[in-house]
Amino acid sequence: MSGHDNLPVQVEEPIDNPGLPEHHWRPTDVDPKAEKRAERQVAALFGLSAVCAVLFVVAYFALEVGDNHDTVLGMGASNVALGASLGGALLLIGVGIIQWARKLMADVELTEQRHPAASSDEDRALTVAALQAGLEESGIARRPLVRNSLLGAVAILGAPAVVLLRDLGPTNAQVSDAETGAGLEHTVWKKGMRVVRDVVGTPIRPSDVEIGDLFNAEPAAIFETDENGQPLIEGVPLQVAKSKAAVVLIRMDPADNTPARGRENWSVDGILCYSKICTHVGCPISLNERKTHHLLCPCHQSTFDLADAGRVIFGPAARALPQLPIAVDSEGYIVAQSDFTEPVGPSFWERDS
Structure with a gap:
């Protein structure tokens, strides 16, 4: 008072x-x-x-x-x-x-x-x-x-x-070049880009991958240099590209794979490529159960069935792992058919599906 x-x-x-x-x-x-x-x-x-x-x-x-x-x-x-x-x-x-x-x-x-x-x-x-x-x-x-x-x-x-x-970061409306991998809906993957081993950057042939193997991989773009040996992507754009475009490459018996509708040609002799970024909160994942083809996230135990279009079978993740369509180029190396057809990483409110 x-x-x-x-x-x-x-x-x-x-x-x-x-x-x-x-x-x-x-x-x-x-x-x-x-x-x-x-x-x-x-x-x-x-x-x-x-x-x-x-x-x-x-x-x-x-x-x-x-x-x-x-x-x-x-x-x-x-x-x-x-x-x-x-x-x-x-x-x-x-x-x-x-x-x-x-x-x-x-x-x-x-x-x-x-x-x-x-x-x-x-x-x-x-x-x-x-x-x-x-x-x-x-x-x-x-x-x-x-x-x-x-x-x-x-x-x-x-x-x-x-x-x-x-x-x-920039929104999709601010991104004029999808090659930057900026925005929520794009990565640096594009048609014909080779899938290379993480860290070393060497390209991968189908014969390099045995049934049950899982490779951590990245797009070749993050290792490319100009005529002077300078990286084409460096600094913050490089970190964005690496964090969003990271993938896992796994090979299984083609008979074990049940592709989603429209994805029948997204694999090469049982080799499949999925985003390495968990769709729950974005942790990197590569814990592979060879016999079940299950991929486990170490953060919150979300589990994805890579033999069934990356479907979630356990844990808090709300959607399947995005799959990268792959093919083989004229030199016999594994390449991407396109960018991911859906955003990678955690779900967000602007997603259409």
């Missing part, structure tokens, strides 16, 4: 002496000037929080990251500025709310007798009334300065969250 004219009314206790110490009024309960001063302090804390949120957005765009990034005391200036400003925004809102509760909200001691677990209708009505009274005592309706400054600080705090969405 505000001001000495509106001091909380002492409630009669159920017993003469419940053991509570004598109540001492706070300065803000009896001194209107102290109350206004505290209100301004709380509003100032919320205002400083808004300033920190704005500084976060400014630092995000103003400070460079990468090989030649700015530094502060040997640390990346961008990381320091973003962490300090976002931490300050959250901290100041928290401190402001604590100060609001300690200095301006009602300061009374409450006691109640124990009652059965099932409350009566009367008790429920009293509880609702008490909650309403607490809302009124918080002063949120009577203190527009505190209320509006809090709402403003919380609203502006959404700006860093919106800015950080930019780091999720």
Whole structure:
């Protein structure tokens, strides 16, 4: 309550002496000037929080990251500025709310007798009334300065969250060249691109793969270089390409394979190629059960049947592993027929199916 004219009314206790110490009024309960001063302090804390949120957005765009990034005391200036400003925004809102509760909200001691677990209708009505009274005592309706400054600080705090969405990468609409592998629906795979061994980058012939074998593989594009020996894809684009286009190559008896409709020609003599990225939360998987053709994710035990179009047979994954259609080129090496026909990795809300 505000001001000495509106001091909380002492409630009669159920017993003469419940053991509570004598109540001492706070300065803000009896001194209107102290109350206004505290209100301004709380509003100032919320205002400083808004300033920190704005500084976060400014630092995000103003400070460079990468090989030649700015530094502060040997640390990346961008990381320091973003962490300090976002931490300050959250901290100041928290401190402001604590100060609001300690200095301006009602300061009374409450006691109640124990009652059965099932409350009566009367008790429920009293509880609702008490909650309403607490809302009124918080002063949120009577203190527009505190209320509006809090709402403003919380609203502006959404700006860093919106800015950080930019780091999720370019959207499909922003990707003009699917070869970059950016966006949600594309990888660097394309028609005729060879399937090569992971790490070493050597191409694979069907004769290199025995029944029961499983190879970790990547697209040849991530190992290609120009006439000067410089990688054609490097830096962040390379990491994006490798993380999204990683596949597993497995060979089984062709009689064991049950291809999905329209995928009858996606294999080569029992050799199948699937995304290595789990469709649950994106963990890399390659734990192969040779006899059952089951592929297990080590993170949450999602299990996929590679002999049945990568169908999920256990675990939290919601959809089958995407399959890469493969063929053999004129030199006898395994190549992709196209990119994946569906997005790889975890499901997302913009998927059509």
